[in-house]
Amino acid sequence: MASIKTKIGRRAFIKNTSLASGGLVLGFSILNSCKPKDVEKIAVREMPKEWFEINAYLKIGDNGLVTIQCPNPEFGQGVMTSMPMIVADELDIIWEDVLVEQAPFNAEKYGWQFTGGSQGIRRRWEGLRMAGATARHMLKQAAANAWQVPVGEIETTEGVLAHKTSGKSAGYAEMAAAAAQLEVPEEVTLKEVKNFTIIGHSKKDVETQKIITGKPLFGIDYQYEGALIAMAVHPPAFGLKLKSFDDSNVRSMPGIVDVFQINTLTDDMTRGYFDTNAFTDLVAIVGKSTWEVMNAKKQLQAEWEPITDYNFKMDRFGTEVEVTVPKGLESTDGHYAQMTEMASKPGTVARKDGNPEAVFKNAAKVIERSYSCPFLAHNCMEPMNFFANVTDTDAHLAGPLQAPALAETTLSTRLGLPAEKIDIEMTRMGGGFGRRAYAHYAIEAALISKQAKSPVKLVYTREDDMTFGIYRPSYHATYRAALDENNNLVAFHVKAGGVPETPLFANRFPAGAVDNYLAEQWEINSNITIGAFRAPRSNFMAGVEQAFLDEVAEAADKDPIDFRLELLERAKNNPVGENNDYEPDRLAGVLKLAREKSNWANSAPGAHRGVSAYFCHNSYAAHVLDIVMDGETPKVNNVVCAIDCGIVVNPDAASNMAEGAIIDGVGNAMYGSLTFKDGRTEQTNFDTYKMIRHNEAPKNIEVHFVKNEIDPTGLGEPPFPPVMGALANALYKATGRRHYHQPFLGKKEILG
Amino acid sequence: MATFNLKINGETKEIDVDPSTPMLWVLRDHIKLVGTKYGCGIAQCGACTIHLGDNAVRSCQLPVSAVGEQEITTIEGLSENGDHPVQKAWLEIDVPQCGYCQAGQIMTASALLKRNPHPSDTEIETAMNGNICRCGTYTRIKTAVKTAAES
Numbered sequence: 001m002a003s004i005k006t007k008i009g010r011r012a013f014i015k016n017t018s019l020a021s022g023g024l025v026l027g028f029s030i031l032n033s034c035k036p037k038d039v040e041k042i043a044v045r046e047m048p049k050e051w052f053e054i055n056a057y058l059k060i061g062d063n064g065l066v067t068i069q070c071p072n073p074e075f076g077q078g079v080m081t082s083m084p085m086i087v088a089d090e091l092d093i094i095w096e097d098v099l100v101e102q103a104p105f106n107a108e109k110y111g112w113q114f115t116g117g118s119q120g121i122r123r124r125w126e127g128l129r130m131a132g133a134t135a136r137h138m139l140k141q142a143a144a145n146a147w148q149v150p151v152g153e154i155e156t157t158e159g160v161l162a163h164k165t166s167g168k169s170a171g172y173a174e175m176a177a178a179a180a181q182l183e184v185p186e187e188v189t190l191k192e193v194k195n196f197t198i199i200g201h202s203k204k205d206v207e208t209q210k211i212i213t214g215k216p217l218f219g220i221d222y223q224y225e226g227a228l229i230a231m232a233v234h235p236p237a238f239g240l241k242l243k244s245f246d247d248s249n250v251r252s253m254p255g256i257v258d259v260f261q262i263n264t265l266t267d268d269m270t271r272g273y274f275d276t277n278a279f280t281d282l283v284a285i286v287g288k289s290t291w292e293v294m295n296a297k298k299q300l301q302a303e304w305e306p307i308t309d310y311n312f313k314m315d316r317f318g319t320e321v322e323v324t325v326p327k328g329l330e331s332t333d334g335h336y337a338q339m340t341e342m343a344s345k346p347g348t349v350a351r352k353d354g355n356p357e358a359v360f361k362n363a364a365k366v367i368e369r370s371y372s373c374p375f376l377a378h379n380c381m382e383p384m385n386f387f388a389n390v391t392d393t394d395a396h397l398a399g400p401l402q403a404p405a406l407a408e409t410t411l412s413t414r415l416g417l418p419a420e421k422i423d424i425e426m427t428r429m430g431g432g433f434g435r436r437a438y439a440h441y442a443i444e445a446a447l448i449s450k451q452a453k454s455p456v457k458l459v460y461t462r463e464d465d466m467t468f469g470i471y472r473p474s475y476h477a478t479y480r481a482a483l484d485e486n487n488n489l490v491a492f493h494v495k496a497g498g499v500p501e502t503p504l505f506a507n508r509f510p511a512g513a514v515d516n517y518l519a520e521q522w523e524i525n526s527n528i529t530i531g532a533f534r535a536p537r538s539n540f541m542a543g544v545e546q547a548f549l550d551e552v553a554e555a556a557d558k559d560p561i562d563f564r565l566e567l568l569e570r571a572k573n574n575p576v577g578e579n580n581d582y583e584p585d586r587l588a589g590v591l592k593l594a595r596e597k598s599n600w601a602n603s604a605p606g607a608h609r610g611v612s613a614y615f616c617h618n619s620y621a622a623h624v625l626d627i628v629m630d631g632e633t634p635k636v637n638n639v640v641c642a643i644d645c646g647i648v649v650n651p652d653a654a655s656n657m658a659e660g661a662i663i664d665g666v667g668n669a670m671y672g673s674l675t676f677k678d679g680r681t682e683q684t685n686f687d688t689y690k691m692i693r694h695n696e697a698p699k700n701i702e703v704h705f706v707k708n709e710i711d712p713t714g715l716g717e718p719p720f721p722p723v724m725g726a727l728a729n730a731l732y733k734a735t736g737r738r739h740y741h742q743p744f745l746g747k748k749e750i751l752g
Numbered sequence: 753m754a755t756f757n758l759k760i761n762g763e764t765k766e767i768d769v770d771p772s773t774p775m776l777w778v779l780r781d782h783i784k785l786v787g788t789k790y791g792c793g794i795a796q797c798g799a800c801t802i803h804l805g806d807n808a809v810r811s812c813q814l815p816v817s818a819v820g821e822q823e824i825t826t827i828e829g830l831s832e833n834g835d836h837p838v839q840k841a842w843l844e845i846d847v848p849q850c851g852y853c854q855a856g857q858i859m860t861a862s863a864l865l866k867r868n869p870h871p872s873d874t875e876i877e878t879a880m881n882g883n884i885c886r887c888g889t890y891t892r893i894k895t896a897v898k899t900a901a902e903s
C-alpha cells in the first residue's frame with residue numbers, strides 16, 4: 001500500500017471549520033450514476049442542516065451527503081465528474097452521496113487551476129487522492145477518539161466507520177464535526193488500485209441533466225442585474241490597426257449606450273506568454289441588447305492603417321524575451337511559397353545520430369515526401385465572451401477560461417488592482433481546444449466595464465471569433481528514408497517548419513530506432529496570431545510521420561504494423577541516442593491492441609484500412625481506420641482505437657472524449673482550412689469554414705484502453721493527432737492516391 | 753419597437769422589441785431563456801434550434817415578427833422534468849462533452865422523431881446534418897436518437 005506525505009498541497013487541507021449554512025431543501029438528482037429509466041425518480045433529498053468542511057476539496061453534511069469541489073475548469077473533458085470520483089474513492093463513500101461543485105478560482109487553495117495539455121488528471125491525481133484519503137483518516141481518528149480504541153482498528157466501508165471488536169459503528173456524518181477539528185495527518189495510506197470502487201467504473205457526467213434541460217451553465221449564459229451587452233470591433237486583417245473611427249451614426253441607434261476605444265495591452269508592458277493578441281486597439285460598442293449592439297457594430301465607420309514592424313517584451317515563464325512582429329498583409333499563397341523555399345534549404349539541426357548524409361548517398365532506395373497543412377480556427381461552439389463588473393476598488397469577472405491564473409496577472413496590470421481584488425468565476429466552457437488559454441477577451445470585457453462604469457457581458461459574434469483567432473499554425477515537413485538492399489530502414493531525415501513556428505519533435509519515434517537520423521527545423525515569422533490547438537504541433541507531425549512510414553513500409557514490402565513493431569523492438573533493445581522521449585513498449589502495446597481488436601488481417605469486405613500510432617502528452621494511441629467508397633466519396637466506416645493513458649478514471653467518459661478526438665481528427669484532416677488573403681481570413685463563419693457534420697463522421701468507433709496500474713497520463717489530446725495518419729493511409733488503400741496536403745478533400749458543399 | 757404576445761413553452765409572454773429581432777435574442781436577452789444557444793447567427797450550426805409548432809427551426813433566422821400565433825418550444829419547455837424520451841436517451845448514452853450544441857441537437861432530434869418515429873440511419877444523418885458538434889459527439893447522438901426511437 002502506498003503511503004504518501006501530505007506536505008505537498010497541504011495548504012488545501014488546512015481546515016476551515018466555519019460551517020456552510022444548511023437547511024435548504026433542494027431538488028437534486030441522484031442521477032450521477034443511475035440508468036435513464038430512473039429519470040422519473042428524481043430524488044428530492046433534504047440538504048444537510050450543517051456542512052463540516054474537512055478540507056478545501058470536500059465537506060460532509062450532517063445527513064451523509066458529501067460535496068466535492070472540482071478544482072479545474074470544465075470544457076467538456078469531464079473533470080467535473082472524474083476529479084470528484086478520485087476524491088470519493090479515497091474517501092470511501094458511495095458515489096450516489098456525492099454532490100459536485102465547480103471550485104472557485106483560488107490558487108492558494110487549489111494550486112494550478114488549468115485545463116490544457118492533457119494534464120488535468122495527471123497533475124491532480126496525487127492531490128485529489130490525498131484530499132479523500134486524509135479526510136477518511138481524520139474521520140477514522142475522530143471515531144477512534146470517541147470510542148477510545150486504536151485508530152488502526154477502525155475500518156471504513158461506503159461511508160461507514162466500524163470497529164470490529166467492540167461492534168461499534170457510525171456514519172461519516174456522525175464523526176464529521178469532530179473530524180473537522182483534527183490535525184491533518186502527516187502521512188496517509190492510499191488505496192491499492194485493485195481496491196478502487198469508483199475509479200475505473202463509469203459514472204454519468206454530473207452536468208448532463210443540466211445540459212439537456214438548457215440550464216444556464218456557460219459564460220455566455222451569465223446573468224447579472226443591469227449588465228449591458230458589449231461587442232468589440234477589431235481590424236479586418238492581420239497587419240492592420242485602428243487609425244480612427246466615427247461613431248456619430250451609431251450612437252443614436254436604438255439601445256446603444258456608449259461607444260469608445262480600448263487598448264488591451266499597453267506598449268510598455270511586459271506581456272505574458274498567453275497574452276497573444278494582434279488587435280490591441282478596439283472600438284467597444286455597449287448597449288442594451290445583443291441584437292441592437294450587433295446592428296450598431298455593422299454600421300460603425302472605422303479607418304484602418306498598416307502596422308509597422310514592432311517589438312514587445314514577453315515573460316516566457318520567468319525569462320524575458322523580445323518578440324518582433326513583422327508588418328505586412330500576408331496571404332496563404334505567399335506562405336506556401338515561403339515554406340517551400342525554406343524546406344529546400346538546410347534547417348537548424350535539432351538532432352543528429354550516426355552519419356545520415358553518407359548513408360543516404362549509398363542507400364539502395366531513398367523515399368522523399370513533403371507534407372503541409374493550413375491554419376485552423378478553433379471554432380469552439382460557444383464564441384469567446386466574458387462578463388465583467390469593474391469598479392474603482394475591485395473587479396468581478398465570470399466566463400470561460402482554461403487558465404484563469406494567467407488572466408488574473410494581466411488583469412491586475414491593466415486594471416491597476418491587486419490580484420486579491422480580482423474575483424474570477426470559472427463557468428463551464430462551450431469547448432476550448434486550447435483557444436481559451438488566451439484570455440484577451442476577458443481583459444477586453446474588464447476594460448470595457450471599467451470605462452462604461454457598468455457591468456457588461458462582452459460577446460464575440462462567430463465572425464469575430466473566427467477572424468480574431470489564435471490559430472493552429474500552417475506547417476510543412478519533408479521526410480526522407482533510406483532503405484538498404486534488405487529493405488532495412490538505415491537512415492531517416494525529417495525537416496519541418498511553419499508559419500510562424502516549427503512543429504518538430506526531434507526525439508520522438510522513429511528517433512532511437514534508426515542508426516542514422518537527422519532532424520532539422522525552420523520558422524517563418526508572421527503577424528498572424530497562433531497558439532495551442534488540441535495537441536499543438538503533434539496535430540500535424542503525427543499524421544504526416546505516420547503517413548510517411550506507411551509509404552516506407554510499402555517500399556520495404558512490409559506490413560505497416562510489423563514494420564513499426566520491428567523499429568520499436570530496436571528502440572527498446574538497443575536504442576540509438578539517449579533522449580528518446582517515448583517508451584517503445586507502450587507504443588508497441590497500443591499498436592498490438594489495435595491490431596488484435598480490429599482483426600487487422602481480416603478487414604470487412606469493401607473496407608480499406610489504414611493504421612497509425614503516436615505518442616504525445618504522456619500517452620499512447622493507435623488507430624485502425626476503415627474507409628468504404630460510396631461511389632466516388634470515401635466514407636469512414638469504422639475506427640478501432642487503442643489507448644494507453646495509464647489508469648482510466650471514468651471509462652465511458654474517456655471513450656466519449658476519444659471518439660470526439662477521432663471525429664475532430666477526421667474533420668480537420670478532410671476539410672479543416674483557414675486561408676488568408678491580404679491579411680484577411682477568407683472564411684468568417686460556418687458557411688465558408690467547413691466543419692465535419694453528422695453524415696461525414698465515422699459510422700462506428702470502438703475505443704479500447706490498455707489495462708495497467710500506471711498513474712493516469714493525458715487523454716484529451718493523444719487520440720487526436722494520429723487519426724490524420726490512419727485516414728491518409730486508408731484513403732490511399734481506397735483510392736490508390738496518397739494525400740500529402742491537408743485538407744484532403746478541400747472545400748465541399750456546405751450544408752445548412 | 754413593437755409589442756408581441758408570444759406563446760413560449762405554454763405561457764404567453766409580452767415583449768417590446770424591434771420587429772426584426774431574431775427569436776434567438778428575444779429568448780436569450782428578453783425572456784432570459786438561455787438554453788437556446790448562439791453559434792453562428794446564419795442558420796449554419798443548429799445551436800439555436802427551437803420548435804415552431806412541430807417544426808425544428810433556426811431561431812437566429814426567425815424574426816420575432818414572423819412568429820404570430822405559432823407555439824414556440826425551447827429546450828427548457830421540451831418536458832417538465834427533463835424526461836422527454838430524447839432527453840432520457842441523451843442521459844443514458846451520456847452524449848454531451850462540452851454540451852454547448854446539445855440543446856440544438858435535442859430539439860432537432862425530437863422534431864425528427866415526432867414526424868418520423870423510426871428513422872433510418874440515413875434519415876437521422878440528413879435531419880441532424882445542420883447541427884454542428886465541435887466536440888464530435890456525432891456517433892453518440894445517432895445512438896441516442898435510435899435509443900429514443902425504440903423507447
Ligand code: FES
Pocket residue numbers: 789790791792793794795796797798799800801810811812813
Ligand atoms: S446560431 Fe442559428 S444556426 Fe447557428
Ligand code: FES
Pocket residue numbers: 076381430431848849850851852853854884885886887888889
Ligand atoms: S458537445 Fe461540445 S459542441 Fe457538441
